[in-house]
Amino acid sequence: MEETPNEAPEANEPALDVMQYVRAIWRRKWLILGIMAVMVLVGTLHTLRQPKIYAASTSLIIDVAAPRILDTDVKEVMGDERGNYWANKEYYTTQSEVITSRAVASRVVDRLGLQNNPSFLGVEGLQDEEARKKAMASIDAVALVRSRINVIPSTNSRVVRIAVEDVDPKRAAMLANEVAEAYIAENQALKLKTTEGASTWLEERLSELGARADKSERGVYEFKRGADMLSMSIDSKGGSQQSTPKLAYDKYMSVLIDVRTQIAALQARVDAMRQLRKSASPESEHWAEGLSEASEGSLRDLRNQVLEQRTACVELSGRYLAEHPKMQECQQKLTVVQQELRRSLDNLVRGAETDLASAQNNERNLLALVDKAKTEAFQVTEKQIQYERLNRDAENNQRLYELVLKRFKELELSGLLRTSNVRVLDPAIANPVPIRPNTRSAVLLFLLLGLLGGVGVSLGLELLDASVTSRADVEERLGLSFIGATPPLKSKDGGSADLYIHRHPRSRAAEMFRAIRTNLLFMSPDKPFRTVVVSSASPSEGKSTTLINLGVAMAQTGTRVLLMDTDMRRPRLHLAFGVPDDVGVSSLVVGEGSLERAVKSTEVPNLFLLPCGPLPPNPAELLHTRAFSELLSKLKERYDCILLDSPPLGPVSDALVLAKQADGILLVLKAGGTHREQAKRAIRSLRDVKARIIGALLNHVDMKGGHGADFSVYYSYQPYGAERDERTAS
Numbered sequence: 001m002e003e004t005p006n007e008a009p010e011a012n013e014p015a016l017d018v019m020q021y022v023r024a025i026w027r028r029k030w031l032i033l034g035i036m037a038v039m040v041l042v043g044t045l046h047t048l049r050q051p052k053i054y055a056a057s058t059s060l061i062i063d064v065a066a067p068r069i070l071d072t073d074v075k076e077v078m079g080d081e082r083g084n085y086w087a088n089k090e091y092y093t094t095q096s097e098v099i100t101s102r103a104v105a106s107r108v109v110d111r112l113g114l115q116n117n118p119s120f121l122g123v124e125g126l127q128d129e130e131a132r133k134k135a136m137a138s139i140d141a142v143a144l145v146r147s148r149i150n151v152i153p154s155t156n157s158r159v160v161r162i163a164v165e166d167v168d169p170k171r172a173a174m175l176a177n178e179v180a181e182a183y184i185a186e187n188q189a190l191k192l193k194t195t196e197g198a199s200t201w202l203e204e205r206l207s208e209l210g211a212r213a214d215k216s217e218r219g220v221y222e223f224k225r226g227a228d229m230l231s232m233s234i235d236s237k238g239g240s241q242q243s244t245p246k247l248a249y250d251k252y253m254s255v256l257i258d259v260r261t262q263i264a265a266l267q268a269r270v271d272a273m274r275q276l277r278k279s280a281s282p283e284s285e286h287w288a289e290g291l292s293e294a295s296e297g298s299l300r301d302l303r304n305q306v307l308e309q310r311t312a313c314v315e316l317s318g319r320y321l322a323e324h325p326k327m328q329e330c331q332q333k334l335t336v337v338q339q340e341l342r343r344s345l346d347n348l349v350r351g352a353e354t355d356l357a358s359a360q361n362n363e364r365n366l367l368a369l370v371d372k373a374k375t376e377a378f379q380v381t382e383k384q385i386q387y388e389r390l391n392r393d394a395e396n397n398q399r400l401y402e403l404v405l406k407r408f409k410e411l412e413l414s415g416l417l418r419t420s421n422v423r424v425l426d427p428a429i430a431n432p433v434p435i436r437p438n439t440r441s442a443v444l445l446f447l448l449l450g451l452l453g454g455v456g457v458s459l460g461l462e463l464l465d466a467s468v469t470s471r472a473d474v475e476e477r478l479g480l481s482f483i484g485a486t487p488p489l490k491s492k493d494g495g496s497a498d499l500y501i502h503r504h505p506r507s508r509a510a511e512m513f514r515a516i517r518t519n520l521l522f523m524s525p526d527k528p529f530r531t532v533v534v535s536s537a538s539p540s541e542g543k544s545t546t547l548i549n550l551g552v553a554m555a556q557t558g559t560r561v562l563l564m565d566t567d568m569r570r571p572r573l574h575l576a577f578g579v580p581d582d583v584g585v586s587s588l589v590v591g592e593g594s595l596e597r598a599v600k601s602t603e604v605p606n607l608f609l610l611p612c613g614p615l616p617p618n619p620a621e622l623l624h625t626r627a628f629s630e631l632l633s634k635l636k637e638r639y640d641c642i643l644l645d646s647p648p649l650g651p652v653s654d655a656l657v658l659a660k661q662a663d664g665i666l667l668v669l670k671a672g673g674t675h676r677e678q679a680k681r682a683i684r685s686l687r688d689v690k691a692r693i694i695g696a697l698l699n700h701v702d703m704k705g706g707h708g709a710d711f712s713v714y715y716s717y718q719p720y721g722a723e724r725d726e727r728t729a730s
Contacts, residue, residue: 031458039449039453043443043447054432056169060423092153098187107182114144118132149163164176184422184423187422213394219394249376263359270349306341481694483694487702489545529641535665535666537648541668543645548563552607569654579609584611656691666694671700
């Protein structure tokens with residue numbers, strides 16, 4: 001007996017299996033179809049009870065601006081500066097809001113008297129006059145009209161459709177046309193109201209700006225008068241010409257420059273004369289030869305006279321002595337002429353010095369005049385700045401006044417126009433075909449809702465289903481090896497399911513049990529299982545039926561198989577084979593009876609049965625005795641395989657005692673019947689006692705339903721004649 005368990009550790013919840021939910025939907029297809037039928041029926045009845053709604057539409061052309069009658073320079077208050085795509089889009093969106101506004105709807109209600117129309121308000125069914133009036137007073141006709149208006153813009157055009165819905169097709173057309181007319185009237189009224197408001201505001205600003213302009217002009221005049229601006233030659237343009245002080249300053253500066261130039265020349269002349277005079281002897285007049293004036297006028301004559309007289313004296317000196325009267329006379333004349341020349345030269349130097357001094361005095365006077373003119377120019381400049389500021393304010397006020405006056409005249413002119421940028425393209429006509437309710441669309445919608453609801457209910461039930469239903473549940477959720485699956489073993493003739501595969505050896509169920517037998521063999525090929533406990537997590541899960549049919553499948557291979565009924569609380573193997581239960585396991589354990597008498601043969605070759613025997617008061621203690629272990633050892637010597645039918649794991653501990661003494665335990669789980677938590681508790685209890693869990697077998701699987709798809713790929717093969725055998729069995 002192997003005591004080390006070989007099962008996988010307990011697994012976590014698996015990831016989402018899409019096919020699992022697809023199979024769940026297919027398994028509950030009739031529920032889904034039922035929900036769909038109910039939804040279609042409810043939808044059809046609901047649609048037929050709805051009132052018929054008719055629609056009519058009026059087409060409008062909404063231009064960006066009204067037709068231009070006046071000059072292009074004359075602009076309205078509500079301008080048309082909409083030159084790009086987004087501006088136009090915002091404009092048409094705004095117009096759609098205006099069409100559905102309360103102002104337009106109020107015009108329609110007032111013009112058609114809809115507030116007093118019982119048919120429109122939907123109260124014509126009230127017979128009591130007082131109740132009808134009260135109901136009509138409580139209904140907002142304007143809001144009712146707005147709720148029936150739908151604006152439909154046409155793509156890439158300026159055409160807009162105004163659609164109106166009503167229970168009366170003629171009234172729907174009338175409402176659509178009235179909404180269009182009300183929109184045009186509201187558009188013009190809004191434009192007129194805006195123009196009037198702008199005109200009033202401009203008129204107020206015009207008076208204010210006129211007074212301000214007059215005040216500014218008066219301020220300019222008072223300033224010019226107080227500052228004597230006229231005498232300063234500042235023109236009315238703000239001083240664009242030079243003022244008198246500035247002209248005087250410029251003139252003085254020009255003269256000053258000339259004087260300073262003259263002074264420089266005179267100074268150079270005087271310095272040159274002084275230098276020449278200094279370099280010559282005091283009595284000599286030859287230094288005058290360096291002067292330009294010496295070659296001109298009287299100085300030239302004097303110099304010639306000196307030269308002539310000196311020449312004459314030289315000639316006389318050749319004939320006469322110095323004391324000769326002629327020589328003395330000649331020398332006296334020469335002296336007189338030289339003195340005259342020296343006086344003229346002295347006068348020339350003094351004249352140059354006098355001219356220099358005069359020029360310097362003139363410079364000093366000019367500097368005083370320049371300073372005075374500069375001061376006066378600065379004063380005039382300061383006044384000019386003040387004047388220009390006042391004059392600029394006056395001009396700005398005048399300009400604003402003229403601008404507002406021009407705009408005021410334009411608004412007066414544009415306010416007289418009654419042109420509109422909206423015109424009717426196609427008026428609405430009554431359409432006798434209702435747009436709602438659309439019975440076909442409603443039925444399809446409710447059909448789809450029914451389908452979605454049915455699928456949702458199916459998936460919800462699948463999510464709430466905590467039972468073991470598939471191989472994935474066994475392997476992934478429970479962490480056990482999957483041994484196989486079996487279908488429900490039922491036949492139409494009411495035969496017992498215990499020996500189903502013996503009576504129908506070529507059926508699908510027989511093939512599936514043989515597959516289970518093969519799986520058990522390959523799970524331990526070197527050391528086959530000799531003693532196997534077959535149990536379940538809870539009662540009524542078909543473990544006994546599964547054990548019998550599994551024993552039949554094993555016996556069909558020639559293996560000697562013993563079915564041992566160790567369920568000493570509710571034994572039933574003897575009933576399945578119709579043998580007595582007077583001597584059995586309990587009898588042999590307590591030493592009563594013989595093994596040959598207790599073991600019964602069955603109608604299945606190589607299949608034997610050891611019944612339970614009399615029910616003991618303490619089954620768990622009886623199975624835990626040495627006598628039971630010795631009995632199990634004796635049976636292993638006589639039979640190739642022993643299958644022990646035990647009570648369920650949940651209520652009692654008998655199966656735990658048996659699992660410790662056998663080679664392993666095989667759990668039978670009922671598809672859709674065994675709760676996962678019950679199965680997990682059973683597995684946990686087996687692991688606590690270190691019992692070897694061979695695996696799990698899923699029975700009662702509906703092979704034609706949703707869960708059968710999990711196993712059809714494994715059991716799709718049927719031997720020849722199996723279909724006929726199945727039909728015979730059923």
